[in-house]
Amino acid sequence: MGVKVSVTVRLDRSRVSSLVAETSSLSAKRAAEKTKERVQSNIRSAGRVDTGKMLNSIKVTAGTTNGPVSDYYVSSNLDYTRYQEDGIGPQRARPGGFLVFKPKGSGTFVFAKQTKGFKGAHFFRDAYAKLTLVDFLA
Secondary structure (H helix, E strand, C coil): CCCCCCCCCCCCCHHHHHHHHHHHHHHHHHHHHHHHHHHHHHHHHHHCCCCCCCHHCCCEEEEEEECEEEEEEECCCCCHHHHHHEEEEEEECCCCCEEEECCCCCCCCCECCCCCCEEEECCCHHHCCCCCHHHCCC
């Protein structure tokens, strides 16, 4: 009879757990950074750059880490980013007042009693929708 040879492979659960947590956090961060790049690209493509303030306000921030789950947020701290993302409906001036704005590409101000609003560019929504497995890994 031959000699039996064997090998036992055992995972150290404590080491695996911390490795999985670190790897998943890095993976989520990669995807968030890719999403940020896409958001900024979408802003440019939609023609929503005037001063560049909104474009430069897009940031990735770490959220909570709970075991192997990590949250990263892609966001802007500017109030008007929400309006550019979702659009706005018709706007009316207060009684006796005017809405004052400078249209894109114009050097003059417009005084109006109302506007028709504008459609949102959905640059965050579209960037998030384009996430793929590769974005987490590469």
